Amino acid sequence: MNMGPHHRPPRLAEWLLRRLGHIKGWDTLADDIGEAYNSMVEKSKKSSAILWYWGHVLKTVPGALRNTYYWRSNMIRNHLKIAFRHMNKHRGITAINLVGMGVGLAAVLFILFFLRLELSFDHHHVNADRIVRAMKSYVGDDDNRTALVPPALSPALVADFPEIEAGVRLIKQNDVHIMANSKNFFERGIVFCDSSLFKVFSFDFIHGHAESVFSDPNGIVLSESMAYKYFGKENPLGETVTYKGQTALIVTGVVKDQPGTSSLIPHFMISLDMFMEMKDWANPDSWGASFLNNYFLLRPGVSLESVEAKSESFLQRHYESNKDHPFNLKFIPLKQIHFQTRRSTITLFGGIASLVLIVAIMNYINLATARASTRSKEIGLRKVIGAQRKALLGQFITESVLFSLIAFMAGLALVASLMPGFNSLLGTHLSLSLIFDPVLLSWLGGLIIVVGLCAGLYPALIITSTKPADIFRKQVMGHSKSILRSTLVVFQVIITVVLIALTLVIAKQMRFINQRDMGFEQKNILAIDVRDDRLQKNKMIIRQLLKAHPAIQHASFASSLANSSDYMTNIDWPGKEEGREQDVWLNFVDEEFADVFNLELTAGRDFKSVTSNEKDAAFLVNETLVRALGWDDPVGKSLEHFIGGRKGTVVGVVKDFHMLSLQESIAPMIMDLWPDWDKSSLAVALNQNPTPELIGEIESIIKRFAPDYPFVMDYFEDRIKSSYTSEIRMQKLFGLFSILAVCIAGMGLFGLTAFTVQRQTREIGIRKTLGASIMVIVYQLSRQLGRNVLIGNLIAWPLIWWLAGKWLMRFAYRVDVDWYIFAGSTVIVLLVSVLTISAQAFKAARANPADSLRYE
Amino acid sequence: MKLLTRAEELVLLAVWRLKEEAYCVPIREMLMEATELNWSFGSIYDALDRLEKKGYLRSSLSDPIASRGGRSKRIYAHTADGIKAMNVIRKVQRRMWDGIGDFTVEKLS
Numbered sequence: 001m002n003m004g005p006h007h008r009p010p011r012l013a014e015w016l017l018r019r020l021g022h023i024k025g026w027d028t029l030a031d032d033i034g035e036a037y038n039s040m041v042e043k044s045k046k047s048s049a050i051l052w053y054w055g056h057v058l059k060t061v062p063g064a065l066r067n068t069y070y071w072r073s074n075m076i077r078n079h080l081k082i083a084f085r086h087m088n089k090h091r092g093i094t095a096i097n098l099v100g101m102g103v104g105l106a107a108v109l110f111i112l113f114f115l116r117l118e119l120s121f122d123h124h125h126v127n128a129d130r131i132v133r134a135m136k137s138y139v140g141d142d143d144n145r146t147a148l149v150p151p152a153l154s155p156a157l158v159a160d161f162p163e164i165e166a167g168v169r170l171i172k173q174n175d176v177h178i179m180a181n182s183k184n185f186f187e188r189g190i191v192f193c194d195s196s197l198f199k200v201f202s203f204d205f206i207h208g209h210a211e212s213v214f215s216d217p218n219g220i221v222l223s224e225s226m227a228y229k230y231f232g233k234e235n236p237l238g239e240t241v242t243y244k245g246q247t248a249l250i251v252t253g254v255v256k257d258q259p260g261t262s263s264l265i266p267h268f269m270i271s272l273d274m275f276m277e278m279k280d281w282a283n284p285d286s287w288g289a290s291f292l293n294n295y296f297l298l299r300p301g302v303s304l305e306s307v308e309a310k311s312e313s314f315l316q317r318h319y320e321s322n323k324d325h326p327f328n329l330k331f332i333p334l335k336q337i338h339f340q341t342r343r344s345t346i347t348l349f350g351g352i353a354s355l356v357l358i359v360a361i362m363n364y365i366n367l368a369t370a371r372a373s374t375r376s377k378e379i380g381l382r383k384v385i386g387a388q389r390k391a392l393l394g395q396f397i398t399e400s401v402l403f404s405l406i407a408f409m410a411g412l413a414l415v416a417s418l419m420p421g422f423n424s425l426l427g428t429h430l431s432l433s434l435i436f437d438p439v440l441l442s443w444l445g446g447l448i449i450v451v452g453l454c455a456g457l458y459p460a461l462i463i464t465s466t467k468p469a470d471i472f473r474k475q476v477m478g479h480s481k482s483i484l485r486s487t488l489v490v491f492q493v494i495i496t497v498v499l500i501a502l503t504l505v506i507a508k509q510m511r512f513i514n515q516r517d518m519g520f521e522q523k524n525i526l527a528i529d530v531r532d533d534r535l536q537k538n539k540m541i542i543r544q545l546l547k548a549h550p551a552i553q554h555a556s557f558a559s560s561l562a563n564s565s566d567y568m569t570n571i572d573w574p575g576k577e578e579g580r581e582q583d584v585w586l587n588f589v590d591e592e593f594a595d596v597f598n599l600e601l602t603a604g605r606d607f608k609s610v611t612s613n614e615k616d617a618a619f620l621v622n623e624t625l626v627r628a629l630g631w632d633d634p635v636g637k638s639l640e641h642f643i644g645g646r647k648g649t650v651v652g653v654v655k656d657f658h659m660l661s662l663q664e665s666i667a668p669m670i671m672d673l674w675p676d677w678d679k680s681s682l683a684v685a686l687n688q689n690p691t692p693e694l695i696g697e698i699e700s701i702i703k704r705f706a707p708d709y710p711f712v713m714d715y716f717e718d719r720i721k722s723s724y725t726s727e728i729r730m731q732k733l734f735g736l737f738s739i740l741a742v743c744i745a746g747m748g749l750f751g752l753t754a755f756t757v758q759r760q761t762r763e764i765g766i767r768k769t770l771g772a773s774i775m776v777i778v779y780q781l782s783r784q785l786g787r788n789v790l791i792g793n794l795i796a797w798p799l800i801w802w803l804a805g806k807w808l809m810r811f812a813y814r815v816d817v818d819w820y821i822f823a824g825s826t827v828i829v830l831l832v833s834v835l836t837i838s839a840q841a842f843k844a845a846r847a848n849p850a851d852s853l854r855y856e
Numbered sequence: 857m858k859l860l861t862r863a864e865e866l867v868l869l870a871v872w873r874l875k876e877e878a879y880c881v882p883i884r885e886m887l888m889e890a891t892e893l894n895w896s897f898g899s900i901y902d903a904l905d906r907l908e909k910k911g912y913l914r915s916s917l918s919d920p921i922a923s924r925g926g927r928s929k930r931i932y933a934h935t936a937d938g939i940k941a942m943n944v945i946r947k948v949q950r951r952m953w954d955g956i957g958d959f960t961v962e963k964l965s
Contacts, residue, residue: 059896
């Protein structure tokens with residue numbers, strides 16, 4: 001007997017019918033019509049039954065819609081009307097709220113735009129969900145992960161794991177000299193890779209075929225923009241591209257540029273075999289040296305965990321020689337890679353932006369609850385007519401959501417107009433067109449509602465809680481001594497003071513960095529890129545030619561300039577204790593390095609005075625190394641370091657200088673006078689400010705030896721500054737946001753005082769007629785708020801101390817958090833609040849009591 | 857008692873006639889047969905709703921029925937007031953019809 005209906009009505013129509021029936025409370029409507037439909041199908045044709053059914057449904061729609069939405073919207077329209085009237089009536093307070101919330105929302109909007117962009121990285125690859133990157137973590141130190149793995153790993157993984165469809169190994173290079181079609185540039189985005197790159201990632205080929213581009217190892221694939229840059233609109237297939245001035249490669253393919261939201265943006269793709277061939281140290285079958293990034297394409301439905309679980313035995317299999325394999329293998333999904341590097345930035349900026357917004361929301365809450373009395377009659381009347389509390393809450397929430405919507409529009413306009421400034425401030429590439437992204441839109445919708453609810457819920461609860469009888473009994477509502485309002489003011493003050501203080505701390509630290517004696521000369525030094533064989537061979541001659549110029553004092557070829565160090569290694573020395581390890585930083589320099597950067601010698605001789613037979617084995621060391629090794633008389637001691645297995649003698653000691661950024665301490669360092677080592681930079685010290693003519697002359701000297709090598713020159717000072725970009729960015733951002741917070745909080749205080757004054761007009765009048773002085777009245781008006789501001793400051797101080805200390809920890813050389821930072825931020829906030837409060841209090845206190853008492 | 861609309865009257869009568877089977881589908885069929893007009897489900901539900909609100913009908917959900925996919929019917933029945941209302945209707949109808957003979961003929965002559 002248990003049989004279902006013979007014929008199921010059209011599903012969509014049935015669903016609609018159930019919704020509509022539900023609205024009217026006709027719970028069996030759909031089933032009844034379904035039954036009639038059934039008998040109709042049995043009696044006549046099915047198609048006509050379907051038509052009849054649909055007809056029935058559609059006929060019901062307009063009525064039901066009108067019943068549900070029209071009447072409901074009627075109420076909302078009334079709420080909106082009241083809300084607009086109210087905003088219009090209290091224009092001052094509305095403006096305070098609007099400006100505050102608009103600015104706060106704009107700040108948050110920027111961060112959301114930023115977040116959305118960062119989260120969308122690498123999603124454009126068709127297989128993005130299945131691509132993972134191999135990560136190596138050291139046994140017993142799982143947090144210490146690197147993306148570099150040995151060359152033999154990928155082929156073995158692909159062969160051993162049926163779950164892995166393909167793997168690609170790649171190595172990236174930047175600032176490489178590329179020559180093609182007699183054009184020369186330094187280029188970024190040179191990638192040596194397996195041809196499986198084009199299988200794992202999504203590349204659109206304009207010319208050539210993914211399968212055959214690397215069939216000859218000297219093939220090169222160009223991005224569309226690079227093909228255009230070098231060859232114009234011609235088809236570049238078969239043309240020659242010269243890598244580092246030595247290796248000729250043949251263009252075998254051109255691919256469309258990757259979008260800006262790609263974490264891998266290759267412009268020159270060269271076969272990895274070519275890399276292995278060029279570097280004699282690179283062995284494609286090695287399990288030892290880790291220098292490649294590996295990406296894998298998993299088969300559909302394969303989970304990362306299942307692959308990771310098997311990697312343990314895999315590694316053991318391939319590291320037979322030493323039973324304990326030296327690392328663990330982990331995988332990270334492609335879509336997470338980029339975001340992980342940005343997480344801390346987004347959290348920080350998002351946090352500050354939210355604080356500004358929170359200050360604005362607190363303003364809204366404060367002003368809304370303070371004004372509760374002005375709306376009490378309206379609420380009372382609505383209640384008397386029969387409005388439920390729920391409906392009234394709905395009204396106030398509608399009002400605040402509407403408000404947040406308007407503020408959002410204002411914020412959006414602000415974002416649109418400030419976008420270029422923001423981009424240059426943060427070094428981002430946001431554009432307003434992102435707004436059409438559905439995910440972002442849903443976030444923004446959520447933001448409007450959340451802000452509206454946060455701002456409106458509490459005031460709504462307060463305002464609607466009173467009994468109508470109380471209201472008409474003329475009891476004063478919205479007491480000035482609201483605990484919540486005081487708490488919120490205190491919070492606002494805390495946020496503001498902390499932001500200001502952190503700004504001051506950052507500014508102080510940055511000034512400290514800028515003014516600190518780095519231990520070397522910074523002014524009038526030019527840095528020139530010289531990574532070219534012909535230049536390296538002629539280092540001596542170039543130096544002599546340069547020095548012949550009257551404006552050039554010294555010139556030096558070095559592997560790093562004085563403000564950085566690229567090589568770190570271990571050293572050995574006679575008398576080293578068993579098990580002792582000593583790391584040192586290395587810089588390969590020439591005779592004039594110390595002169596160019598004006599390094600001070602504390603013992604021994606300079607490189608200039610070493611004899612020609614010493615030249616091959618002479619070291620300069622810094623004081624820190626001497627201290628680390630405990631040497632009393634360092635000159636003449638011998639040392640060995642392991643880059644190139646160099647043994648040498650210490651000829652002199654230089655005074656410590658900051659060869660790393662100021663975030664790190666000065667470390668032990670060796671300057672090695674090794675003429676054969678390729679020096680990447682040429683530093684030129686001038687005795688005057690650089691002029692275009694002078695730079696042109698230097699360029700012509702370089703061009704004499706390598707006419708096609710691109711001439712790229714920086715001012716050394718700029719190089720130093722650029723290593724603090726993120727700190728400078730942070731300083732600007734904190735500065736901006738704390739100004740915003742001060743303004744918004746100040747406006748809030750202004751609004752609150754204005755309200756207090758307005759409500760106490762008559763009281764003030766009476767007091768004055770009874771003989772109160774202006775000062776007494778001012779004191780009385782500002783006492784409450786003033787106390788809150790002070791409390792906020794007191795709570796903020798330990799917070800500042802803690803946060804500033806935490807930030808400063810990243811610098812090895814840092815300023816102290818002095819008393820005047822606390823005092824300064826407190827004074828700023830006090831000044832702003834005293835000005836806003838007392839200006840109005842004075843105005844009220846000076847008013848003629850006759851005016852305020854006349855209309856009673 | 858207030859007068860009922862014609863639709864309400866007819867639905868009230870149909871419920872009486874159908875007894876245990878008085879739910880929307882057979883009510884509609886009966887009315888369509890009797891009036892030779894097309895009745896929408898909405899109009900019947902409306903009438904039933906109003907009659908229920910006026911207290912002439914009460915409704916209850918039947919046990920789940922397999923042929924309706926395990927869903928219930930809403931069965932209507934008269935309340936005491938509903939029966940009184942039927943009486944009033946009949947009384948009013950009778951009074952109004954009383955004395956009217958063969959009106960078609962009369963009108964023609």
